[in-house]
Amino acid sequence: xxxxxxxxxxxxxxxxxxxxxxxxxxxxxxxxxxxxxxxxxxxxxxxxxxxxxxxxxxxxxxxxxxxxxxxxxxxxxxxxxxxxxxxxxxxxxxxxxxxxxxxxxxxxxxxxxxxxxxxxxxxxxxxxxxxxxxxxxxxxxxxxxxxxxxxxxxxxxxxxxxxxxxx
Numbered sequence: 401x402x403x404x405x406x407x408x409x410x411x412x413x414x415x416x417x418x419x420x421x422x423x424x425x426x427x428x429x430x431x432x433x434x435x436x437x438x439x440x441x442x443x444x445x446x447x448x449x450x451x452x453x454x455x456x457x458x459x460x461x462x463x464x465x466x467x468x469x470x471x472x473x474x475x476x477x478x479x480x481x482x483x484x485x486x487x488x489x490x491x492x493x494x495x496x497x498x499x500x501x502x503x504x505x506x507x508x509x510x511x512x513x514x515x516x517x518x519x520x521x522x523x524x525x526x527x528x529x530x531x532x533x534x535x536x537x538x539x540x541x542x543x544x545x546x547x548x549x550x551x552x553x554x555x556x557x558x559x560x561x562x563x564x565x566x567x
Contacts, residue, residue, distance in 0.1 A: 403499065403514045404557070404565050407523040411563035415522045415532060416550040420542040422518035426477035429466045436463045436470075474517065481515060484538045488531075502531050516553050 407414050419425065429436075438461045440446075440453045447453050466473035482492070485500050490513065493499035502511035502524070511524035511531045524532050536545060548559040557567045 402496075403512050403521055403523065404567075406509075406512050407559065408563050408565045410523075410525060412523040412525065412559075413527060414548055414550075414557065414559045414565070415520075415545050416547075416552050416557075417520045417522075417536065417539075417545040418542045419518040419520075420540045422539075423468055423470075423473040423477050424465050425540060426466055426473065426480045427483075428464055429470070429472065429476060431472055437461065438463055438467075477518070478515075485513075485535075488534050488538065490535075519552060521552050521557075 404414075406412075440457050440459055440461075442457065447457075453459070463470075466476045485492070488502075490500040490502050490511075493501055496514075498515050500513045500515075501509050502513075504510050510526060510529070511522065513520055513522040513532075513535065520535075522532055522535070550557060555567045557565065559565050
C-alpha cells in the first residue's frame, strides 16, 4: 500500500514483473548435509517441456539449487534478492523487509520496489535514470514488465493518468 501511495502522490508509472523460475535463481542449497536427487517427471507436459528427459526416463539428477516444494527454497531466493538489491545500492525498508528504497546522493528516495515471492512492483521518480533497468537486468523474467495495468498478488491494479490508483 505504501508503494501505491507513493506512486499516486507523485503520479508515477507503476511497473510489475514476474520472475521466471525464481527459486532456481536463488542461492545454491548448501544447508543440507546430503544431496537431493530427482527422478525425471513422467507426465507428458514435463516431458514435452524438456525433450532431453525423453532420452532416458530413468535418469537421476542432483539438485544444486532449491526448487519449488523444498522448505528452504523461498528463503534461498529471498537471500539472493537481498544480495542483488544491496549490490545495486537499494536499501531494505526498516519496517517491511520486502520493500526496498533507492536513494540519491542527497539521501532522497527516488525509487521504491516491493517483492512478494517472485512478483515485484516498482516505481521511480526518474524512469530514465536506469535504476529500475538495473533491477530488470539482474533477474530472469517470465515476460516483459507490465506498466500501469496488471495483476499483483491476485489484485488488478490500474494507475490512471491523473495519478489515481484503483485495485
